[in-house]
Amino acid sequence: MTSSHTHDDIVFLSAEATSDAIRSGDFTATDAVNAYLRRIDAIDGEIKSYITVCREEALGAAADVDEALRRGDDSATNGALFGVPMAIKDQFNTEGILTSNGSRAYADHVPAEDATVVSRLKSAGAILLGKLNLSELAMGGTADPPYGTPHNPWRRGHTPGESSSGSGAALAAHLCAASVGEDTGGSGRGPASYCNAVGLRPTFTRISRHGITPMCWFMDAASPMTKTVEDCARVLGTVSGYDPMDPTTSRRPVPDYRGMLDGDIRGMKIGRMTELCDAPDMHPDVRRATDAVLETLAGLGAEITEVSLPLTEIAGAIFVGIADTEGAGARDGLMRRAPELLDRASRTRLQSASLVPAKVQNRAMKARVLLRLQFEEAFREVDLLVSPTAPYPAPRHDALTAPFESADDVRQRFFFRRSYTGCYPLAGMPAVSIPGGFTEDGLPIGVQVGGAPFAEGTILRAAYAYQEATDWHTQRAPV
Template sequence: MAATELHYLTALEQAALIRDRKISPVDLAEASLARIESSDNQLNAWTQVDPEQTLAAATAAEQEISAGHYRGPLHGLTFGVKDQMHTDGFKTTLATRVLNEDEMEAGEQATIISRLRASGAILLGKQNLHEFGKGGTIDFPYGQPRNPWNLKHTASSSSSGSGIAPAAGHCSFSIGEDTGGSVRGPASCNGIVGLRPTHGLVSRHGGVMYAYTSDTFGPMARTVADTAAVLQAIAGHDPRDPISLRHPVPDYSSQLDGGIKGLRFAVVRELAQGEGTDPEVRAAFDTAVDTLRDAGATVEEISLPLAKWAVPLQLLSADADVAAQFLAQFLRDRYDRFDVGTRTRLAASSLIPATVYSRAMRARTLVREQVLAATRQYDALLTPTNVTPPKLIEASQEKVGGNHDVVSRLIERRICHYPFSLANVPAMSVPCGFARNGGVPIALQIAGRPLSEPLLFRIGHAYQQLTDWHRQHPDLGGITAAA
């Protein structure tokens, strides 16, 4: 099979070919490496790639499978991880100039990496991100991440490379990290699926975590079914993560074909119809909702009036958590080594008084309870993932000339993400269209009650069986020809 055909197959399609020995893990690894080599000089999805390590792991996987030891659907697939997870064989750069070389040496390998490697998946390398995963970066040490659908547009923050890579056919899947939307945003902007799991479902041990109450790792792939297969490998209790849940891990693919007839969904008015919602996003979202309704679901509209406060509350709490750590570690002594966008946000957050922080933490519970109450009444909540299509890169960068501009832009970018982050419920982004201006992706967000991932996968998979957005891929011919 030609590499041009192979790299855009779904992860499970690639897995079936490996299982049936129609291709080998080495074939897939070589196709992934060739794809990265030919296009990443423009896309900047990766901070580190190790071809030698990749091919050694692929050869070992091929030998295992040939000997009859097939580990399951991830065996021989290629993946990348956001460069904030400690990984044997790679540095942890956090895409920053603040750290000295010796401070980038990886600590104990993240549980999520160990589990994926144990499943037979092959790690290609580490993926680009906004500095320290905080968003707002202007000057990227490893290059400006670019949207594969249109290089002039943003790939979103902060798991930028983790969104670009599956969309561009660099790898079978990625692992990102989501505090306030950093899996869902890049998934939306790059036209792939991204899941923020229930908080505590996936171990964070071995990751560089700053917002303890919100951070979680999540899978990113080209389809809902692929995403379910990855979650199967990474979910489960880990005693080394204090917030890790002891809930038994179900079969995440078991409900995929259950259909949605008779399910009840709610469109969140404040998140779907706000003044900042782009008309093209609204039209694509409405069409997606109609598709679900036509498939037999009941769709109603609800109000979550406290949802609009989620972004400022997250900034007053999670950003303050982050700033407190950086103030002690780096902000005082290495201020000039931070990107200007990062240090401005951190410096502002470090000035939040303890009394304001305390009130914000209490107010978060009000938003959380309102979201949880809605998830108890409905099978899923529906919103756009982002209220605007991916912006031009120069228009997406945070301006620091006025407080109102920075805050208003942060609210616009994260308004649909933060309510579910504060509630610590699962939320998944699924492609649902393209903007005429720029040809960049638009996405639907599906959120549910805690531990409802099997149901979210069922809904998302049903939608993908009725649409073909996930079967469309960016044309990188011009990039690869110029490489």
């Protein structure tokens, strides 16, 4: 059969379209993998989204996919991600493949087994292209990344987000059909926002954490990151569900998330998060885009109302008070054994967090409970909440690494932006970032849709309805 796609345009397809095209014989899985490998070779030297490219492994897996299709093996070809070339944040264990955690301290770490997320993706027919770059130990703020500084494909010199930097950049540059990052306080949604992608943080316990190197046990979560909402639903459905290797995972049945995307949100009640939508320091283009998203949702039949959650204003400080102290505890052995292997910014942050008094962490934990109660109250009145994913578009790298000049500078750069995404992991609730427009000078803007525990299906239904009413997700970065 003659393909209607050239090898160059295969990489611009969604994961769903890629899988459908392989099944229909439009092109082979080997064609798809080769198309991505050529593009990685051509442009990733500048973008630096990959740490490890699994060239031979990917081509071998693609050959197996093509052979299964030739044989008519329904058990293999029915996988939700059949033939889809994917990449994984290098925080997830991969059997026989380096898992660096973006750190010199893990330069020789080659796991003996896959993380559960990785094994489930493979079982669904996905092909692992490689391991993606990240901030050291998934913390953010790395001063001298050992595997290079990832650049935002929308504008060189700007960050693609942290800590799943490579996951966002690879999607924006079309260097994989879909990816999985990790989101502790916004590390999946933030890069999705900065890179014009879809990034979902699930309900705490929805996805197994077995084989994920921890940053903060209380809030770590795998994050499906994709080009479209449909792809996000497929990846989420694939990796969700109880795992005996992670006894914290929920035993709730996994819905057919893809089947819930009917585009109908008539009568849905959506809350506009007052504190996060009206912050005085927000970029004006982000405010404009968020209001436009709400207007579109209202035009699709949703009922929009104002919702106040006062503690979201300090959610960033609450988050850091919990996550950083937990992270310092988790890295105590490494800090004692080989601190020189860590980036200077990581080392300083861990040392500082280890000095936080117990009473401060205790207050942060109490504030977390109160914040969750505010969310629970809100979701008794509305189905979903909407806010910006970040208060400003992707900043320049040098703006992130510049020395702090004042207490207000610390508040702005360290706490303010974390309130937008940090509030949901503090509450243990799901949220997705979706493409919501662009600034006047062409940088992506993400808008966040959040819901009550295990409301991922409702979140994705609203996100899909908005996606289908707009064309932001179809815009391509200039690479």
